[in-house]
Amino acid sequence: MNMKDVSAGQRIVLAVLVWVIFISGLHIWRNGKPFAGHVLRVGFLPITCHLLCPVTYELNKDIPFKPVRFTAWPEMCEALKSGELDMAFILAPLAITLYQQGFPIKLVMLGHRNGTGLMVRGNAPNAGIDWLEHKTIAIPIRFSNQYLTLLDLLEQAGIPADNVNLVEMPPPDMPSSLAMGAVDAYIVGEPYAAAGELNGSGRILYLMKDVRPGFISSVLVVRDDVLQRRKDDVGRLVRAFYANGAWIEAHRMNAAAIGARFYGLPVSLLERVLLSQPDRVLYNDLMPKRQEIDAMAAAMIKRGLLKGVLNVNGLLDTSLITEKKQ
Amino acid sequence: MSLNGQGLRNWFAVRWSAFLLSFFIMALWETAVHVFDVKPERFPGVMQVLRGLWELIRDGRLLDYIVASLFRVTWGYLLAVALAVPLGIFLGTKPFWRMAVNPVIQFMRPISPLAWIPIALLWFGIGDNPAIFLIFLAVFFPMVLFTTSGVAGINPTYLYAASNFGITGHEFYSRIILQAALPEIITGLRITLGTAWLVIVAAEMIAVKNGLGYLIVDARNSLRMDQVLGGMLVIGFIGLLLDNLVRQLERLPSVRWKRLKQ
Numbered sequence: 001m002n003m004k005d006v007s008a009g010q011r012i013v014l015a016v017l018v019w020v021i022f023i024s025g026l027h028i029w030r031n032g033k034p035f036a037g038h039v040l041r042v043g044f045l046p047i048t049c050h051l052l053c054p055v056t057y058e059l060n061k062d063i064p065f066k067p068v069r070f071t072a073w074p075e076m077c078e079a080l081k082s083g084e085l086d087m088a089f090i091l092a093p094l095a096i097t098l099y100q101q102g103f104p105i106k107l108v109m110l111g112h113r114n115g116t117g118l119m120v121r122g123n124a125p126n127a128g129i130d131w132l133e134h135k136t137i138a139i140p141i142r143f144s145n146q147y148l149t150l151l152d153l154l155e156q157a158g159i160p161a162d163n164v165n166l167v168e169m170p171p172p173d174m175p176s177s178l179a180m181g182a183v184d185a186y187i188v189g190e191p192y193a194a195a196g197e198l199n200g201s202g203r204i205l206y207l208m209k210d211v212r213p214g215f216i217s218s219v220l221v222v223r224d225d226v227l228q229r230r231k232d233d234v235g236r237l238v239r240a241f242y243a244n245g246a247w248i249e250a251h252r253m254n255a256a257a258i259g260a261r262f263y264g265l266p267v268s269l270l271e272r273v274l275l276s277q278p279d280r281v282l283y284n285d286l287m288p289k290r291q292e293i294d295a296m297a298a299a300m301i302k303r304g305l306l307k308g309v310l311n312v313n314g315l316l317d318t319s320l321i322t323e324k325k326q
Numbered sequence: 327m328s329l330n331g332q333g334l335r336n337w338f339a340v341r342w343s344a345f346l347l348s349f350f351i352m353a354l355w356e357t358a359v360h361v362f363d364v365k366p367e368r369f370p371g372v373m374q375v376l377r378g379l380w381e382l383i384r385d386g387r388l389l390d391y392i393v394a395s396l397f398r399v400t401w402g403y404l405l406a407v408a409l410a411v412p413l414g415i416f417l418g419t420k421p422f423w424r425m426a427v428n429p430v431i432q433f434m435r436p437i438s439p440l441a442w443i444p445i446a447l448l449w450f451g452i453g454d455n456p457a458i459f460l461i462f463l464a465v466f467f468p469m470v471l472f473t474t475s476g477v478a479g480i481n482p483t484y485l486y487a488a489s490n491f492g493i494t495g496h497e498f499y500s501r502i503i504l505q506a507a508l509p510e511i512i513t514g515l516r517i518t519l520g521t522a523w524l525v526i527v528a529a530e531m532i533a534v535k536n537g538l539g540y541l542i543v544d545a546r547n548s549l550r551m552d553q554v555l556g557g558m559l560v561i562g563f564i565g566l567l568l569d570n571l572v573r574q575l576e577r578l579p580s581v582r583w584k585r586l587k588q
Contacts, residue, residue, distance in 0.1 A: 008578055012575070016404070019400065020400055020401075020404065023393065023396050023397050023400050024397060024400075024401075026393045026397075027393050027394060027397035027454075030386075030389065030390045030393050030394075031390055031393065031394050031397075031536050046547055046548070068535070069535065070535070071531075071540070071543045071544060071547055072532070072543075074447075075447060075452060075532060078447045078448070078451060078452060079451065079452045082451035082452065084451060084452055084453070170546075170547075172546050172547045172548075172549060173546070175549075176367070176368070179368075195549060199365075199367055263547075263548065264544070264547075264548035264550070265548055265549060266549070269549075
């Protein structure tokens, strides 16, 4: 019996060993990092505010960069901090917070303008923002211009922030939460406003183009050390992003198709965002202005998201866009 | 209790009923979706889910994700077991240390591995390591406890017998202690493997860019409820296979001795 046992044990150990080697090899083969060290890694989320990332990847095959897709803001910030990303499209208030926390980054351009909607339940009375008082409203995350602007709009309507119930929620869940009645309204970047519109769960109360023209959601940030080490490569990529803003404006249909393919979203959704109204999202004028960042920092201080004075000159660097191509 | 004369016939009958029952549930699901006219974005039917899965199989992503999840579970689980079993044997044989260390382990064990996610991200960044770390935590503490109680509960008669025969040192541990505690260790292995599979899916929703947990989040972001459900089916199916695999260990003669005696 003893001999049999030992051999059974040995067989198990051997099987486990074979399995470990097999699964590790398979994992490295299928999921290993296929890109070389010189490739710039740029983080993005599948939202229209980051559409420049897939579009540039598609159009500028000559530039060595790799779009890295994320599903949530916190982990993208972690990846940027830990050096797994060189650059990232992130929410502007999040960029300001990272910088203020002492993490050295430069804000080099905007993702897009407008491109955010305040949605209310489809069966809500055809009233204005007053209806939102004592209602539940979903926001993507507190460190967003969506949140700051919502509070601003409410304040203008004379509704104190305490009179609404704000909940943080991943944007993809917002349209269905609205349909189920879990929330009465939500404010979010596209295409999740259009998603609520298309599935019939909600209607638009405001698009930012109408109430906050030039609205900024995300910005492109670069780590300082990457910028110093590889200024030419980063500059070339940033200028390509900037130039492709104009390309999207001229080829909205193609841009919607590229976005749908990269994001795995229905093309009808992207077309709704890009083609229904010309200024629902804008990809021109992506140069951040100092006073815009100042105003955002002031709003963040007012809402308790930021302490101390932001040194905008240390954060903002638009020289890459304006620099002549060498 | 286990296989006897009628065993084989029973085995087939059980497998067949399980198969028929799952088929029945799927038919019921598909019919209900049609009868109540449920919108696909709320709850898609079976056929749509299978089509969504087929899409994932065809472009190779499903295989990649399964491999990634199994890789993380394998390493997290084996590392935890490799450290927990020796520690458990040590604590099981040394009552003083057991009493000293036990409160710490009992304190750590009920902290959900998911609560460690922020720390895992901070320490290990993004990728395989934070997920492996979370699996490790999910397996390590319960496994120490299972082994400790298995060893501490060994009938002292065996130990006296062993010392009468002059069995000491390495042989004492491998031939007496380990063998005697094996049934409890195997039970621990089975339960913690189930936990590991539960945790990996949740961990991959946060810390990585592939794997079956990521598949669920990613499908949700793409508004693909069919692939969310497809991912759930795959997770359940692999969980079932893993449990079956570890159950095989319980059939080993060195494990069954205790049960047969009871």
